[in-house]
Amino acid sequence: MIQTEVKSIEDALNEAILLAKNKQTPQLLSTTDTIDAINPIVFFNQAKQIKGERVFWTSSFEHFYLVGAGEARALTSASHRFEETEKQWKEMLSDAIIFNPYRVAGTGPIAVGGFSFDPQKENTGLWKHFEESRFRIPAYLLTIEKGICYLTINVIVCPEDHPTQLFYTIKKNKQLLLGNHDILPEGPKIEKKKEIKPSEWKEIVTKATNEIKKGHADKIVLAREMQVTFDRPADISAILDKLIQTQTNSFIFAFENKNDCFLGATPERLVRVYDQQLFSTCLAGTAPRGETIEEDQQIGLELLRDVKNREEHDYVVQMIREAISACCEQIEVPKNPVLYPLKNLQHLYTPVKASLKNEYSIIDVVKQLHPTPALGGLPREKSLEFIRENEILDRGWYGAPIGWFDAQKNGEFAVAIRSALLQGGKASLFAGCGVVKNSEPEAEYQETNIKFTPMLSVLGG
Known part of the structure; x- marks a missing residue:
């Protein structure tokens, strides 16, 4: 795991691609910076436009929020699920390139998810899309702590990737997530x-x-x-x-x-x-x-x-x-x-x-x-x-x-x-x-x- 000072996203992508080429293996690049205040529900709603599923977490009494859009990587396991989750997480972090000067809980690469209640219970079709254990490292993560908003971008960088193309995708997705604050839709009845x-x-x-x-x-x-x-x-x-x-x-x-x-x-x-x-x-x-x-x-x-x-x-x-x-x-x-x-x-x-x-x-x-x-x-x-x-x-x-x-x-x-x-x-x-x-x-x-x-x-x- 590499902890460094903040760099521009372009410089960070170039560094990650160079490392991926040297190691000939994909690398997780994670960058964190502060952003202007945004409603977490609005961010979640805007995330419908980003490829991949969403996650949401808040301890509302503490005004702490985590909102994820898309998936950079997932940690999944059916057997020995607690040990496997820990193992996969540590292995991922050992090769990660992390630019996060804030050291605030819930910023940088995080895993959000859960476990099933009892893996020995016979499954029905009701939960067919939920594994015995699944944790998501969001591609785009909004963290709100003590009124300050942080945006973490997590991307898997491969040796053959081109920095300009990755930068364009990230820039476009940030505009979708942080702009055009539409009125929230109505709930169901x-x-x-x-x-x-x-x-x-x-x-x-x-x-x-x-x-x-x-x-x-x-x-x-x-x-x-x-x-x-x-x-x-x-x-x-x-x-x-x-x-x-x-x-x-x-x-x-x-x-x-x-x-x-x-x-x-x-x-x-x-x-x-x-x-x-x-x-x-x-x-x-x-x-x-x-x-x-x-x-x-x-x-x-x-x-x-x-x-x-x-x-x-x-x-x-x-x-x-x-x-x-x-x-x-x-x-x-x-x-x-x-x-x-x-x-x-x-x-x-x-x-x-x-x-x-x-x-x-x-x-x-x-x-x-x-x-x-x-x-x-x-x-x-x-x-x-x-x-x-x-x-x-x-x-x-x-x-x-x-x-x-x-x-x-x-x-x-x-x-x-x-x-x-x-x-x-x-x-x-x-x-x-x-x-x-x-x-x-x-x-x-x-x-x-x-x-x-x-x-x-x-x-x-």
């Missing part, structure tokens, strides 16, 4: 909703509680699907704009593959690493918001006192502490949770802080944490086995880690819940709940209905 086998799902909840009562597991998380049909093909830009406006304490993401797009607004951070400082959160235990301040406070107080929800939350806290203990030091975990309010829901919340040891990366931590008891259950293997054999759903990337990491060992992953898979004029929505020994099928069913609300509200439902 739902014409039809269909729940997938709700009665059968409740029967599986009963089966899970029986397994738990027999001592075969402590907790099993079950998810279900709702299908919706729109009045027209859904425009992703309009949906993301609504999510940013309404889900202010969430991670908002979108990942396009082929003609499909997986997007959502999840409140659940899996892990963040900045300058080797790790931050994770335990978010388990759910209740609705009240219509008045008094009702809202009462519901929150009941959630804090609820035995079932506190037990479910403590499972996650203990698992995260145990999972990061091998690769972290100076672990800090508060004794009791607090309330984490969202627009439609409120959760029990416990933050976890630690220092990541130098020999470990964020991918190592993700491997240890996924799936948390909030999405799989306890014990991990017993609950996953039950889900594989009984759940009437192909989870795909739902409930799995989705996020990004950069060349400076920074990164962040969230758990992809409160999400939907968009496929033109239709979408599949996903929601789940934690089943324990005293769970009641109807109550768990109603909890999933509440969890469908954030996505339904922005999809025109």
Whole structure:
């Protein structure tokens, strides 16, 4: 990996082509510079004009954005996916030519993507365009941090490439991305909703509680699907704009593959690493918001006192502490949770802080944490086995880690819940709940209905 001062894009292309000729192998060239302020949703919408799919990520409460257009390179793997992702990333960086004087997290070459929930689960056609693991190095990346906009250009340079031709393509694409700020299109409206086998799902909840009562597991998380049909093909830009406006304490993401797009607004951070400082959160235990301040406070107080929800939350806290203990030091975990309010829901919340040891990366931590008891259950293997054999759903990337990491060992992953898979004029929505020994099928069913609300509200439902 070569770190140098900023050069003109023409000089950088000439240098990269010369190196590619000397090595007789393609080279990744990455250049970063500041640009004038631009709306990230507008940039995402303009990216429809660039060849290749788009990605979007924001921690909206921190006003941090990553928006990618096109694909310079992808990291994919079906087996040993965590290790292979790390290996491919390091190999790519070892030959990369990087011009980035800013050293801001999320600038320069970054990988944005995710993993499937369970590679051992039998796949259906629903997620046919989403591999078990896929990370994209965007060809053009907008990063917004503390109000400053950065544009990173990543290009694979081959020995036979001509610098003038590459420069012309880059210049043309920059004009498309940064100019002609059109008004955003309108979002879709739902014409039809269909729940997938709700009665059968409740029967599986009963089966899970029986397994738990027999001592075969402590907790099993079950998810279900709702299908919706729109009045027209859904425009992703309009949906993301609504999510940013309404889900202010969430991670908002979108990942396009082929003609499909997986997007959502999840409140659940899996892990963040900045300058080797790790931050994770335990978010388990759910209740609705009240219509008045008094009702809202009462519901929150009941959630804090609820035995079932506190037990479910403590499972996650203990698992995260145990999972990061091998690769972290100076672990800090508060004794009791607090309330984490969202627009439609409120959760029990416990933050976890630690220092990541130098020999470990964020991918190592993700491997240890996924799936948390909030999405799989306890014990991990017993609950996953039950889900594989009984759940009437192909989870795909739902409930799995989705996020990004950069060349400076920074990164962040969230758990992809409160999400939907968009496929033109239709979408599949996903929601789940934690089943324990005293769970009641109807109550768990109603909890999933509440969890469908954030996505339904922005999809025109």
